[in-house]
Amino acid sequence: MLHEIFIAPFTEFEFMRRALAGALALSLGACPIGVFLMLRRMSLVGDAMAHAILPGAAVGFLLSGLNLFAMTAGGLIAGFVVALLTGLVARTTELKEDAALATFYLLSLAVGVTIISLKGTNIDLLHVLFGNVLALDDQTLVMIAANATLTLIVLALIYRPLVIECVDPGFMRTVSRAGGPAHLAFLVLVVLNLVSGFYALGTLLAVGIMMLPAAVGRFWARDTTLMIAIATASGAASGYAGLLISFHTGVASGPAIILVAGGLYLTSLLFGRVGGLVRQAFPGRHLEA
Amino acid sequence: MTAALRFRNLTLGYDRHPAVHHLDGAVETGALLAVVGPNGAGKSTLFKGIVGVIKPLAGRIERGDPNPQNIAYLPQAAEIDRTFPINVYDMVAMGLWRRAGSFGGIDRASRSLIEQAMAAVGLSGFEERAIATLSGGQMQRMLFARLLLQDARVIVLDEPFNAVDAKTSADLFDLVRRWHGERRTVLTAIHDMDFVRANFPETLLLAREPVAWGRTASVLTPGNLLVARRMCEAFDQRAELCPEEQAPALAPPGEVARAGNQPGP
Numbered sequence: 041m042l043h044e045i046f047i048a049p050f051t052e053f054e055f056m057r058r059a060l061a062g063a064l065a066l067s068l069g070a071c072p073i074g075v076f077l078m079l080r081r082m083s084l085v086g087d088a089m090a091h092a093i094l095p096g097a098a099v100g101f102l103l104s105g106l107n108l109f110a111m112t113a114g115g116l117i118a119g120f121v122v123a124l125l126t127g128l129v130a131r132t133t134e135l136k137e138d139a140a141l142a143t144f145y146l147l148s149l150a151v152g153v154t155i156i157s158l159k160g161t162n163i164d165l166l167h168v169l170f171g172n173v174l175a176l177d178d179q180t181l182v183m184i185a186a187n188a189t190l191t192l193i194v195l196a197l198i199y200r201p202l203v204i205e206c207v208d209p210g211f212m213r214t215v216s217r218a219g220g221p222a223h224l225a226f227l228v229l230v231v232l233n234l235v236s237g238f239y240a241l242g243t244l245l246a247v248g249i250m251m252l253p254a255a256v257g258r259f260w261a262r263d264t265t266l267m268i269a270i271a272t273a274s275g276a277a278s279g280y281a282g283l284l285i286s287f288h289t290g291v292a293s294g295p296a297i298i299l300v301a302g303g304l305y306l307t308s309l310l311f312g313r314v315g316g317l318v319r320q321a322f323p324g325r326h327l328e329a
Numbered sequence: 330m331t332a333a334l335r336f337r338n339l340t341l342g343y344d345r346h347p348a349v350h351h352l353d354g355a356v357e358t359g360a361l362l363a364v365v366g367p368n369g370a371g372k373s374t375l376f377k378g379i380v381g382v383i384k385p386l387a388g389r390i391e392r393g394d395p396n397p398q399n400i401a402y403l404p405q406a407a408e409i410d411r412t413f414p415i416n417v418y419d420m421v422a423m424g425l426w427r428r429a430g431s432f433g434g435i436d437r438a439s440r441s442l443i444e445q446a447m448a449a450v451g452l453s454g455f456e457e458r459a460i461a462t463l464s465g466g467q468m469q470r471m472l473f474a475r476l477l478l479q480d481a482r483v484i485v486l487d488e489p490f491n492a493v494d495a496k497t498s499a500d501l502f503d504l505v506r507r508w509h510g511e512r513r514t515v516l517t518a519i520h521d522m523d524f525v526r527a528n529f530p531e532t533l534l535l536a537r538e539p540v541a542w543g544r545t546a547s548v549l550t551p552g553n554l555l556v557a558r559r560m561c562e563a564f565d566q567r568a569e570l571c572p573e574e575q576a577p578a579l580a581p582p583g584e585v586a587r588a589g590n591q592p593g594p
Contacts, residue, residue, distance in 0.1 A: 079413060079414070197432075198431070200429075200431050200432070201431050203415070204423055207409060207410050207413040207415050207420070207460075208407065208408060208409045208410070208423070209408050210382075210404050210407055210409075211407070211409075211475075214380050214381075214382070214397070214400070214401075214402045215398060215423075215426040215427070216426060216430075218431055258414075262414050262416075262459055263414050263415065263459075264414050264415065267414060
């Protein structure tokens with residue numbers, strides 16, 4: 041009985057196994073990235089970047105249909121262009137980084153939707169906006185796994201400068217020039233993981249698997265390493281549970297995954313050990329010293 | 330003696346408006362120099378120039394040791410994100426950047442250095458505390474522990490004793506004395522004139538223009554302080570181009586030097 045509910049869907053159906061592998065690989069890469077986005081107060085940057093990627097993928101789609109490499113390359117290029125233009129405008133004009141990013145991602149999004157409406161049907165648009173984790177082919181799966189691997193390796197390489205750059209940028213500037221490149225490499229990873237998430241969850245929900253588990257981690261851990269571990273674990277758990285719910289109830293898989301992550305987040309918000317609401321309301325008697 | 334830092338007709342500022350104007354002179358290796366002056370006198374700007382955060386508008390700074398890692402800097406308002414989930418130990422360990430860099434491990438020798446530094450600032454037992462839970466004084470102690478580990482030959486402290494109690498500033502000044510004893514060059518921006526008179530052999534009085542630079546007793550005279558106080562703080566938005574290509578000649582180091590405006594009547 042339990043086997044039938046929790047395991048059988050994956051042993052019996054190949055598309056479920058692929059979806060699970062995709063979801064797990066996705067959370068391995070995207071969740072640590074999400075933690076750093078949150079700690080850098082850039083939570084909404086992920087969202088904006090996800091929108092910015094759309095026109096690139098749309099151009100890829102326009103040129104060669106639902107082709108993995110064309111759409112991925114397009115998405116990456118669009119993401120990098122928006123990231124670079126944002127940095128340029130923020131550094132050279134009075135516009136701050138958030139305003140610069142907002143202007144470029146909105147432009148980018150409008151261009152993307154226009155391109156899709158010129159060529160495709162609404163079905164295509166829905167596919168791009170919401171992804172489909174149940175239809176991952178071999179190529180896509182390999183790409184998601186490769187992106188996750190690359191993310192973990194690069195993150196390990198830039199971890200120390202990235203943490204110092206987050207907590208004390210002034211100090212980082214005086215001891216090393218590694219802060220800027222580390223930040224840039226990090227932005228590249230954000231784009232990379234959004235493109236991965238794009239195929240499984242779509243442009244809009246890809247950010248969900250980044251930010252919701254990160255917020256879960258914040259409510260349970262006081263140090264960065266544990267936070268990343270908890271975020272990744274809850275991301276993976278959301279993928280597994282979301283797929284099961286989708287399988288048994290027939291709701292769309294992408295939203296199901298994000299809804300489970302959202303449920304974990306709300307639970308943590310209430311009962312989290314670090315600053316959860318219940319904990320705040322009933323902190324217990326104060327200590328002696 | 331060799332100079333740890335030499336300023337050559339140095340002008341630093343923002344948007345072409347000078348905040349430090351035509352500074353000439355040398356900081357000898359091993360000097361313990363107080364930099365005093367009213368708010369807006371250019372003390373922080375000078376320090377930012379020394380550590381290379383801002384570039385000179387004119388003139389230059391010559392560093393005795395060209396390696397930028399050999400200058401440690403404590404800014405007036407550190408840009409520390411105090412909500413970041415990191416503990417005191419890791420924060421102090423950042424001081425070992427020169428040893429460890431991006432990838433180097435923290436070995437047993439490094440660990441014992443970190444423990445010694447934490448003990449030296451009286452923070453033993455705070456290793457696991459999140460930085461968000463520190464008081465202002467404890468924060469400053471932690472930053473001094475990090476400075477200790479940086480092991481730099483030139484140490485630049487921008488108002489390090491602001492907003493800390495007497496006990497903490499006395500403890501931290503003991504470290505400054507220790508650095509001075511190790512013949513490190515220490516520059517400190519500071520507002521407490523009595524403290525400067527009692528503890529610093531050499532003083533630079535700055536009010537955008539250098540007012541005086543030399544032995545503390547000969548710099549902190551009522552006349553010089555009055556001159557410093559009169560110099561206006563605000564940028565003049567319609568300022569003319571500065572006609573002076575060269576700063577007026579300065580008196581030799583160690584003596585009172587004066588540049589720019591003469592004292593008023």
